[in-house]
Each structure stands twice: as C-alpha cells, then as structure tokens.
Amino acid sequence: MAGRMDQKVAVITGAGAGMGRSFALRLAEEGAKVAVVDLAVDEAEETVRLVNESGGTARAYEADVTDLESLEAAVESIVNDFGSITTLVNNAGVLDGYAMLAETDEELWDKVMSVDLKGPFLASQACLPHLQASGNATIINIASVAALRPGGGGITYSTAKTGVLGLTRMIQHACGPEIRCNAILPGIVQTEMVEEAMNDPEAKEVISANIDAQPARRLGQPEEVANAVLFLASDESSYIYGVELIVDGGWMLR
Numbered sequence: 001m002a003g004r005m006d007q008k009v010a011v012i013t014g015a016g017a018g019m020g021r022s023f024a025l026r027l028a029e030e031g032a033k034v035a036v037v038d039l040a041v042d043e044a045e046e047t048v049r050l051v052n053e054s055g056g057t058a059r060a061y062e063a064d065v066t067d068l069e070s071l072e073a074a075v076e077s078i079v080n081d082f083g084s085i086t087t088l089v090n091n092a093g094v095l096d097g098y099a100m101l102a103e104t105d106e107e108l109w110d111k112v113m114s115v116d117l118k119g120p121f122l123a124s125q126a127c128l129p130h131l132q133a134s135g136n137a138t139i140i141n142i143a144s145v146a147a148l149r150p151g152g153g154g155i156t157y158s159t160a161k162t163g164v165l166g167l168t169r170m171i172q173h174a175c176g177p178e179i180r181c182n183a184i185l186p187g188i189v190q191t192e193m194v195e196e197a198m199n200d201p202e203a204k205e206v207i208s209a210n211i212d213a214q215p216a217r218r219l220g221q222p223e224e225v226a227n228a229v230l231f232l233a234s235d236e237s238s239y240i241y242g243v244e245l246i247v248d249g250g251w252m253l254r
Helices: 018-029 041-053 068-082 106-134 155-175 192-197 201-213 222-233
Strands: 009-013 033-038 057-062 087-090 137-142 179-186 244-247
Touching (some): 009 106, 018 041, 018 057, 018 222, 041 057, 106 137, 137 222, 155 179, 179 222, 222 244
Parallel strands (some): 009 087, 033 057, 087 137, 137 179
16 A cells, blocks of 8 residues: 655654654655754764664755755755655754743743744745645644643743744745645643753643643653644645644643
C-alpha cells in the first residue's frame, strides 16, 4: 500500500529533538522525504539516523530560523537534494519559563518572539516559491493552547503563539488554493523543553496544575501530535484550510 506522504518532501524546523523529531519519523514512515532543519546539527543528524534506520529517507540541514539568509541557503540545498518542497512544518520554538509581565525583560521578549513568531514567518517566506510550484502544498504551524487561554505559558510565549495563529490565517488568505496553511495547538507535551521547564519549582507548579485540570490527566506524547501533523500534511485533509486544530487532552475544557 502507498504511504499517505508518498511523493512529498517535508521540511521540518526544530526537528532535531522533541516533537519535531517525532514529526520527522511519522511523516517518513508514511513515505515523505524529510528535510530535518535545526540549529543544532548534531541533534538533526541523530534524527536523520533514526529515520533512515526505520527505513525512511531524511537529510539534515543546519539553519537558524531567525535568519532569512540561513534559511534560504538551507532551502536551496533541500531543493537540490530532493527536487521540490511540498510540506513545511514550522515547529522550532523556545519557552519563556512562564515569566509574566514583571519578570520579562526585553532580551527574553526578543529571543522568544524571534524564534517562535519571526521564525515561522521567515521559514514560510523562504519556502514559498517552492511550495507554490508544487501546486498542492501544505504549511503547518505549531502554535499552542497558550494562544487561546492564559496559563499555558508566560507572557512572551503566549503572545508569540497568538501571533502564529494570525500568521496562519494571513498565509492562508494570501496563498490559497495552492497552499493549505493550518495550525496545530498542542497542550502540554512530554518533550525535553517541558521536562527542563519543570526543573523550575514555579513552572512545575503551573504545569502540574494544568495537567490535573484536564480530562486526560496526563502529559501528551509527541507521537500524538505527530498524528495530527500527518493528517494535515496528507491529502486526507484536502478540504481543510486555515483551521486551528487543538491537541491538548481536553485542557481547553478546564
């Protein structure tokens, strides 16, 4: 049987670890050729190793999502290697330690905004000509339930992810029907970033309270978000444009 991502080339930012690695493995499992893009090239190479060992096809590319020239160079290499780009998953992101207004300095604000909001904008811009040329492309922006409700992150992270929803709508408005652009809003997912955040007692208290308040009563797993990415990247979602798909264990119901 053909895979759901056969003949597709997927670019995934921040794919060296966490959810991004899970996305790479899942899309490759369904036949996609995967470009693993990360600033940490050693981690990207590890993702590639795991994909290739599982029978998939992937290559690593070093790029800084906050720098357009860096992204354009990576995109040029990807197209040279794979011939096209059909799918972009804007996943690269950083947390803000659940810092609120009084605790957030300008340096933290600029760092999080640059990676979490400017990054998806620049990556989409860099990939745009190739996505348009494919004629049946998808952009999937990884936002967060923190964009919809306070408590899912600090002031900078929540604001940046709210911006990602606006970016998703505007890309869809400007680029349909050749490109379908959708957003996924994960809840609290068990990744290295979340585990590191829980080393801080205040952040751990917030995270634990959110977990206890949701119907699932547990952390999400990266593979569960990867299944949502696969759906939106595949032709099974061919009539879905500009949606916000929540994958949060019911956190929004609390």
